[in-house]
Amino acid sequence: MKGLAKTFRTSVPREGRFGAVRSLLSREKRTVQAVKRLDFAVERGEFVGFIGPNGAGKSTTIKMLCGILHPSEGEVLVFGRSPQRERRPVARRIGVVFGQRTQLWWDLPLKDSFAILAAMFRLTRSEKERQLDRLNEALSFRDFWDTPVRKLSLGQRMRGDLAAALLHDPELLVLDEPTIGMDAGAKRQIRAHLKFLNEHLGKTVLLTTHDMNDIEQLCRRVLVINRGELIFDGGMAQLRGRIGMPTLIRVVYRREPKLPDAELWASQPRPFRIAGRRERELTVSCNRTETRVLDVLRALGEWGEVDDVLVEEPDFEDIVHEIYEPAK
């Protein structure tokens, strides 16, 4: 992608009678720059995680990559071709899954969706059978493929969607939040499938997700996007190094704790900071690359008798957001 940008110009919708006609005539426009100057390249065989907070421009980028949206500026090339000017040849070589929508035929058995897609991608009968056998090994969908898609569980449907996206044997797989809404078991299963597809079938995968575990277990490379700009491109370890391992510790004391006064606090710097306090409850944040949780707890124990402790890792998205957009 070279200097890729997308600006949405929408008219402010009008309510009421003939709203559509009035919006058309209205000059009031709202401009939203969803993606500003993105530059990156993905090599064959890579497994790339594409993350960022909601509204960062992930989906917009992916949709430009697939030929759904047309960039306002810059250019995307997939295998050297523009997905906008040569949408159909590119469509033959990429497989796309949107986790929040299915591309399967809702009221028909999974099998029928495969039949339609095989015809659309002009697979011969033997090509289709061979590919289905191969995919069934990775995604085992044959025991539920006679059931209408609307009756499948979320995990089953995602396996079906993956198989559908892979039926024409694309080299690049683009996944937009493939594990959204799934329970831990289904997520684990889908991850195992994706790993297999990348490592054994050599598929290049570009994945967006809000689930840090997806990224940690699957991606060798991470792209972080915020407000339409690429703010990080590198390995997982590098990203960890950059943001550390922020941890929140919530402590409930038996009685209201005695906190040192400001002067003492300043003279004795500690590797954590107080993030919140409510009666007997105290929340502190620390970075586990700088200190150990146990040491923090020991320090907190000096202020009163501890009744209960809760340690949590804050949402990864929040951290990314906070780091790159320092407190406003």
Place this chain on the structure above:
Amino acid sequence: MTWMGICWLLYKMNVKARMQYRLNFVLMTMLASVVTVAEFLGLAVVLNAFGSIKGWSVWEIGYLYGVLMTAKYVYRAFGSAINNFEPYLVNGQLDQLLLRPMPLLLAVITSRTRMVGGELLQSLTVLGVCIARLLSEGRVTPWILPQTLFILATGTVIMFSVGLATAAIGFWITRVEDLSVLTDNATTTACQLPLSLFPDWLRTLLLAAIPFGFINYVPAMHIVKGEWGGWTLPLTGAVAALSLAAALWLWRIGVAKYQSTGT
């Protein structure tokens, strides 16, 4: 498999999916047929009371009605996705279609099927009865048959073009349902009657802007009334071709403006 083969497969699958809700399908078909019959009966009763309107007999108006409705339901049969395009824009349904290695318009058209057998049969019956009556009164020659077939084809193309243009405008304004009431439903209702009944501005609108007048009234002035010359038929064909070209052009520009939806 050729594109025709794939379209046929998609059509069969759409029907199969529809049949998952059989009761709903039966009810809708029955309801639709009652509505069409009631609509024309209402018109016929009024016409019968007056005998004729400004020189148009019941049978001649029935001919206009039959041509218009037949074209409408042929269009609805294959273009129902175009006619109900708003959800594709609002729910981002178009995303999926853009991922298919098919020409987009073909993918849109084959994504939805409406079964219009009942409505089509009624429209053709009205048309057939009126043509038979006009023939038996000796007011038209058997030439009316091939000519009618021709204007059914051009009429369908005009309906489709206006629908497509309306859908394409949706790429800019997203909500097109109101607009489609204006460009499709209102104009269809107006063209059930001879355009000569209407004030100038409306007639101009229906001939120049939204050329529904060319579906039935203009060619009927030659085929049924014999008042206008043979040039009306080539003109009708030209209007249909031009509308289609303009609509396709608008569609092509619109697709690049597609905004999809957020997640």
